[in-house]
Amino acid sequence: MDFDFETLPKFRGKLLLNAPLAPYTWFRVGGLADALFLPADEDDLADFLKALPADIPVTVLGVGSNTIVRDGGIEGVVIRLMGGYWGKVEAQNSLTVFARAGALDLSVARYAAREGISGLGFLSGIPGSVGGAVRTNAGCYGRELKDVLNQIEGVARSGERIVFQGELVDYGFAQVGFSYRHTDFPDDIIVTGLLLSGDDTADPEILKAEIEAHQTKRAETQPIKDKTGGSTFANPDPPGTPSQRSSWKLIDAAGCRGLRVGGAQVSEKHCNFLINTGDATAADIEALGELVRARVLEHSGVDLRWEIRRIGRIQKS
Template identity: 45%
Template sequence: MTALINQLPDIRGTYQTSAMLSDHTWFGVGGPAEILFTPADADDLIHFCQHTDASIPVYTIGAGSNLLVRDGGMAGVVISTKSIRHEHIDGTRITVGSGWTDAEAARLAARHGIAGLEFLVGIPGTIGGGLRMNAGAFGKEFCDVVVTATAIDRKGHIHHMTPQDMGMRYRHTDTPEDWIFTEATLQGEAGETDTIRAAMKAIIATRSDSQPQGVRTGGSTFANPDGHKSWQLIDQAGCRGLTHGGAMVSDKHCNFLINADHATATDIETLGEMVKTRVKAQSGVDLRWEIRRIGAPANHSDKGGQHD
């Protein structure tokens, strides 16, 4: 047990020491979390924040889909939101906890005949992560459907925000990094369940046809620059199939990096930087990482924020 555990409050959820974050990310890489905290629910998280010293580094992860944890792992407390799973339906609005995956939220809406949220089935990750980065797919973004979002600050104070309050824009929000999202209310429209499910099935088929499946990947690696598509710039720079260590640029969709053969986080991040360098040299465009990179190289430590 680390000395840190003695500084943390009693909670209803669970603490795990030296938890390997490679078990909690889609890439399957990353060093240990000093403490992994899984709150029982949003109230448990509020209690934790109210009784934890603000000097202790805190990070938040959801599904671990759009996330690269470095090999040195994370000092402090890593919070998993997977158990924050409350729900409420009000007409054509759904309110879901931040631990719901985007696809689960889409299917919940479909069961209740709520259309307009089908695109969520094509986004890997959780509602919390989607709020953090204004995730989007198939022509829509979170900011198009979010009515309000709720977040907790490090003192345990509750904040209710509109998309305007959060400064939502392409793959970015202005919400403070150390605030933790706990829920979102999403606005849909009346629809027929069968029609909604057919639309979601089409989205899943399109994604399967165009993106790598059954491999360890973190999803879309670089945000699209204005007027460009990242995958085209990467392809034009000759990076399709490029490798470094155990990491590889996907042959199927070259804006995806893959843990192809026991890659380390360093392999994956280095490959991404190689791609950025080649694209800059070929087209003059600076690619921006869409995947969030957190933690430290081996034998180092880091400080805090929210990611998915």
């Protein structure tokens, strides 16, 4: 990239050049960002985006629990909203919680439980940030983010501050297009905060126990201690038999459990999870995913859709 980042004005956040991204993803793979910006707050983010020439690509990364950063790294600026400021969670009233985009879903679930707000406990099953949850309409245990979402605050690529609410036509939720593990949320908007509504008030001890039960079940059924990106493929939409609507069953039936490419492996514990066994490259993981897709297509005729985001440049050999 030709752009000289040193020509930008000084910001309160940190700007790191040629920054490794692997440490910021669950898979622990991927190349360098031309630049990594860690804004201090919304004003700092907006000022940075206004000053950055419009032709420099901007990519936002949460905690990288749903993302493969390719080995060739990412062109332009990667933005992460992490650290104390961006992790803030606070009650707005007896049923509504405000969370900044870098807050972990688990932290929001635990906070709501402590405050005695029911209906947000499902977030404890998602190991990402709430900013990332908007993009993927993250969900589990029969609930999705859209079911509890009240308002989204963001900053556009132009630096303009934006608020999405149900009643706003131009930037209304209908336009965001939430569906199963997918949204049409505009690519050029960085989510900075969310208002989330619970269902009712409840006994905090019961809500905490519900979260602990979710955590225990996860640990039993998913390779959560491995370097992984969660479910690799979305469950296929109906029509189809029940077994054709479950990605893991299709992958298992195609004989892919334990399959390897380089340092990447289909998890033995949950075969819709790919894992980095230690020395995988992003190319290994992506190639393994494509091999699984091809085998499932051949075996069952179902073309699986990647749920994991794959971003950045393929490394030239």
